[in-house]
Amino acid sequence: MSHRTERCGNRLLHEGYEMFEYEIHQIRSAELIREAQNHRLVTEALRGRRADRRGAGHRSGRNDTEGQAHSRGPRRHRFARAA
Template identity: 60%
Template sequence: MFEYEIQQIRSAEMIRDADHFRMAREAVRSRRAARREAARSRRDDTEGQVNGHRHRRPRFARVA
């Protein structure tokens, strides 16, 4: 009987862990989708950004 209860507890823990993992993955996906949508809406703006995604000059000069 004791082993059965331990197995039930372990099973419940595994189900909770799986639900937690699933919710975390869903949150990551929704954040990615929100960032993607924000980037898409920024790209469609008529004004646009002043400093785009072009590479800036290095801050320090190269060593000889």
């Protein structure tokens, strides 16, 4: 297949390459869509795991006298405030 080159302004146009560029664009677009779907699936799975852990914590009596080492409640500051 022979390609013809034309000058258009300050760039060269290669006849026949537009379709090639369009196909590359389509492939990249499909890759990005798959990647986004994969990311959403992973995020959904992580949310489910967190919800299961939270539910298991409540069922196992997490609020006993020992308590949990890392709670989400407000903390005391490490240093006292300056006057």
